[in-house]
Amino acid sequence: MAVQWPLLVFSVLLGASCGTLVFLGIGEIKGVFKKVRFPLAVCALVLLAVGGCASAMHLGHIDRAFYILGNMASGLSKELFAVGFAGVVTLVYAVLARKDYPGASKVLGVLALIAGVVLPLVAGASYMMPARPAWDSFTLPLMYLGTGLGLGFVLSAAVVCLRGEGDDASLALKLALVGVAASVVTMLAYVAWIALAPFPVESRSIGRLLTGSLALEFWAGVVVLGIVAPAALAWLALRKADDGAGAGAAGAGAAPAVAAAGTDGGAAAGATTAEAAGVRSAAGMLWGALACLVVGNVALRIIMYAVATSVESLIY
Structure with a gap:
């Protein structure tokens, strides 16, 4: 099978983004890494966005991504929703990281950790056949x-x-x-x-x-x-x-x-x-x-x- 470079780039960037989210989640649980929360959250968000754009290039036309929603049971649909969830959580966490809301930041940090673990598993499982x-x-x-x-x-x-x-x-x-x-x-x-x-x-x-x-x-x-x-x-x-x-x-x-x-x-x-x-x-x-x-x-x-x-x- 030929190498699917857009999907390859997506998977590598997605992995780096999710690993960063897990790292931030551990930091929130331990009460550390506060000085770098914002730049790391922005980095995770950028990696996820660039990876998503690379993945969309594989479809030829970006509008085809909406066709995936027609089959909610497919692995690609689950992957799309997992990416969306991770993106929203990361964006909100990055905003909170600029403010002083310890309780909310910890909750979002735990959600980021969960997203960082679940998304690579969902993305990898979509290949299993x-x-x-x-x-x-x-x-x-x-x-x-x-x-x-x-x-x-x-x-x-x-x-x-x-x-x-x-x-x-x-x-x-x-x-x-x-x-x-x-x-x-x-x-x-x-x-x-x-x-x-x-x-x-x-x-x-x-x-x-x-x-x-x-x-x-x-x-x-x-x-x-x-x-x-x-x-x-x-x-x-x-x-x-x-x-x-x-x-x-x-x-x-x-x-x-x-x-x-x-x-x-x-x-x-x-x-x-x-x-x-x-x-x-x-x-x-x-x-x-x-x-x-x-x-x-x-x-x-x-x-x-x-x-x-x-x-x-x-x-x-």
């Missing part, structure tokens, strides 16, 4: 969810490290690592399904990924850039920030003694500088991890379309 064995598995919507968490959590954590409160960086980096782990596990689960899918033929075999025509996309795109590099960079980012915080704590501990000796506050300033430098370095690593995740997601979806051959040849 017995006629295409490589798609007919719950591992596909799980892959949409897991990779979205990876993209959104890493993106959000990088923004927190650059523009958020210093105390929020540690939790943000831990969430980024959790997101990457979810991405890795669900990517591997979907690849395992490709190997185990019924009615095996060469066009959708695991051998095509390991040594065949899709080997470059699989090894370089999925394994190296989609799995190994983001995991390593997210781990190093967390370690870098922890090292900076440790150096800052040591410097802060020395500050009282320095002050008692009658010297200036250079130790305290050095502690703050060391901690900030560690967080900035962590942000740079996270941007690198995000770039790798984007490439890995694109590569996996190219594979997803390539192995989506039909069982029609077995019927006729």
